[in-house]
Amino acid sequence: RLNLLTQCFAFGLFYLCFRLLALERFLFLAALSVLKSAGSTHDWVGPPNPLSNLRPIIYHIPDNETELEKRLRNLRQETEDWNHNFWAKQNITFSKEKEAFIISQLKAKGLTLRDEDGRRRSLSSEEMATFYKNFLDKNRVRHANYNKEWYRRNFTITLLMARVTLNSMWRTVTERQSSKKNGTPTS
Template sequence: KFGCVLELSLVLFSGFWRDLFYLSRFFRVGLQKWPPGQLQLRDGRHGGASVLPVSAYLQRSTYRPEPSSTHDWVGPPNSLSNIRPIIYHIPENETELEKRLRNLRQDTEDWNHNFWAKQNITFSKEKEAFIISQLKAKGLTLRDQDGRRRSLNSEEMATFYKSFLDKNRVRHANYNKEWYRRNFTITLLLARVTLNSMWRTVTERQSSKKNGTPTS
């Protein structure tokens, strides 16, 4: 029981850390309601919106905002992974280090989406199979005479939840290790990009002073 609770806590903590990490990316981005069956991403500053079919996003669309956009774009939670898709802004005169950081972020987005989409699908299928098997053992069908869906009590479902966690213990542990490894690398790259940007600003100001050019 302790191992089950510990693993569940790690998964929840990982989700909290992920949301906290991306929160800084959301504060400049606006969301807008989109038509049923479509995914809409909206640039929070310029207010422009583009619409994509949901099927296109599930295939990991290569769509990108207009070049005039100056912010990251975020969409509604994906129906499979429950993760909001992010399209990272490509700045003008992007350096190789900035490009490396952006590509790693985008790759991590895709990796994270794929993991949880597959995991959630597996969870739903195994949960459904468990419920059907337990009802069958009782001589019951999935629905009663009135067509209402039968369910199991909390104690019966707890057996499935524990079994699922135990079976996926290594998978979840490997996910957490890879997640922290990726974000540690992202943090280091972000620090390098920030320092390079600061150094570039300082050198440009010093160069402007030497040439007698006013700086903004």
């Protein structure tokens, strides 16, 4: 009964932290949006998210953004959000399973999580290596699927970047040709 109460409390605390971090991310993004609207011409990079360990990015939106540039920016943002969600979930799962492993190993030795001085007990590197290997083995397919999707997205982003660059170069060349015909100097 006490164990169930402890689990409920831990879940409630975890949920509260998760919601606060979501609020923190929202406030960060809102603050950056305000900064961007003040005339920034660069992307904004925030501090690492405590759950995913990834830095959020607010991408600059140029005034004369083309449809192709918009597609690229949106895909980059969607990929960043997808990446953040994957690693936040993965890191939470890892932390929970690691904690459960440590507790179970200590319990098997007849030890509690804290020593008589109140310090947290730990396991040896060899003992933890067992957990790390098992965790990686158990999540092998998930990580392989993540990598495939990550490569697919990055390949698409790279192709879009190449198209945006070529379109920009073409636009520059045609504008120069047009201005030469009209006798207007180019900048």
